[in-house]
Amino acid sequence: MELKLYDSELKVMEVVWREGKLPASDLAVILNRETGWNRNTTYTVIKKLIAKDAIERTDPGFICTALIPKEQVQSYETKELINKMYNGSAEMFFSAFLNEKNLSKADIDKLKKIVESLS
Numbered sequence: 093m094e095l096k097l098y099d100s101e102l103k104v105m106e107v108v109w110r111e112g113k114l115p116a117s118d119l120a121v122i123l124n125r126e127t128g129w130n131r132n133t134t135y136t137v138i139k140k141l142i143a144k145d146a147i148e149r150t151d152p153g154f155i156c157t158a159l160i161p162k163e164q165v166q167s168y169e170t171k172e173l174i175n176k177m178y179n180g181s182a183e184m185f186f187s188a189f190l191n192e193k194n195l196s197k198a199d200i201d202k203l204k205k206i207v208e209s210l211s
Contacts, residue, residue, distance in 0.1 A: 104137045105162070113156070138156060
């Protein structure tokens with residue numbers, strides 16, 4: 093399932109992925125500390141994520157649990173970026189990425205191993 097999450101939704105998901113199951117009230121406290129959001133903002137975003145089947149709410153305690161793995165969202169967002177900015181060309185994306193980075197020999201060796209494992 094491909095799921096578009098907006099920046100505010102990603103902030104909530106990042107906390108849920110990092111912390112695991114937690115009550116919405118705890119989520120609101122964490123997001124207030126990390127982003128300055130008030131409780132109503134957090135609860136509004138949680139409701140949107142529930143409607144998208146990204147988070148499940150269980151009672152008692154309004155416990156929030158991620159229904160989608162972070163890797164699934166990362167994969168979707170990466171595809172979106174490559175399609176939007178590089179006309180769907182992974183080669184153009186990697187070329188731009190590599191040209192912007194000052195990679196160490198160790199980084200280059202790791203990337204080579206990743207590419208070799210794909211063959």
